Amino acid sequence: xxxxxxxxxxxxxxxxxxxxxxxxxxxxxxxxxxxxxxxxxxxxxxxxxxxxxxxxxxxxxxxxxxxxxxxxxxxxxxxxxxxxxxxxxxxxxxxxxxxxxxxxxxxxxxxxxxxx
Amino acid sequence: xxxxxxxxxxxxxxxxxxxxxxxxxxxxxxxxxxxxxxxxxxxxxxxxxxxxxxxxxxxxxxxxxxxxxxxxxxxxxxxxxxxxxxxxxxxxxxxxxxxxxxxxxxxxxxxx
Numbered sequence: 001x002x003x004x005x006x007x008x009x010x011x012x013x014x015x016x017x018x019x020x021x022x023x024x025x026x027x028x029x030x031x032x033x034x035x036x037x038x039x040x041x042x043x044x045x046x047x048x049x050x051x052x053x054x055x056x057x058x059x060x061x062x063x064x065x066x067x068x069x070x071x072x073x074x075x076x077x078x079x080x081x082x083x084x085x086x087x088x089x090x091x092x093x094x095x096x097x098x099x100x101x102x103x104x105x106x107x108x109x110x111x112x113x114x115x116x
Numbered sequence: 117x118x119x120x121x122x123x124x125x126x127x128x129x130x131x132x133x134x135x136x137x138x139x140x141x142x143x144x145x146x147x148x149x150x151x152x153x154x155x156x157x158x159x160x161x162x163x164x165x166x167x168x169x170x171x172x173x174x175x176x177x178x179x180x181x182x183x184x185x186x187x188x189x190x191x192x193x194x195x196x197x198x199x200x201x202x203x204x205x206x207x208x209x210x211x212x213x214x215x216x217x218x219x220x221x222x223x224x225x226x227x228x
Contacts, residue, residue, distance in 0.1 A: 042221065056214065059215065093160075099209070101146070101207040102209065103214075104165075105216060109158060110158070
């Protein structure tokens with residue numbers, strides 16, 4: 001069984017460019033979560049999506065960040081006009097059932113974004 | 117979600133048991149206790165979770181105090197591969213929130 005896949009694993013962008021991070025959930029999972037880990041800090045929740053729906057985006061910065069999980073294909077986290085403060089590791093997780101409080105989230109290896 | 121308190125760091129010798137404590141004095145009756153760990157340069161990995169009774173799986177055991185105000189993650193024989201940051205996380209199914217709230221965790225070092 002393939003786990004959660006993220007690509008690219010490393011991404012370098014210059015200030016003002018766009019960053020697109022992709023996440024393919026585990027087979028059979030239709031719930032995707034994105035987290036961000038700033039250097040030397042813990043992971044922070046960003047957004048929770050189901051196929052074609054954003055369920056909870058309470059952790060997303062109000063500007064420049066967007067996420068989608070189309071009917072076909074991977075989930076995409078998009079950062080427009082990146083700034084140096086966006087440099088971080090971005091982790092995607094997936095789960096099978098939304099049993100709030102109980103379900104296990106399976107994490108990918110992360111995408112490490114460096115903004116020059 | 118209620119707050120958890122963990123030691124910043126712990127050390128263990130290889131092949132010895134490790135007991136990682138977590139205090140959660142404000143836990144509610146419906147909060148589940150989850151443990152995840154993050155190995156260096158990797159994504160977090162689920163370890164175990166429980167509600168009231170002690171739990172065992174192939175990775176670890178979870179001992180939950182009778183009053184549920186604390187819990188202990190037990191690694192029965194630490195290996196070098198167990199060196200990671202361990203996170204104790206409370207999850208309230210009634211809160212309608214699916215996010216995991218990570219604190220600073222406990223950094224476990226395993227000495228060969």
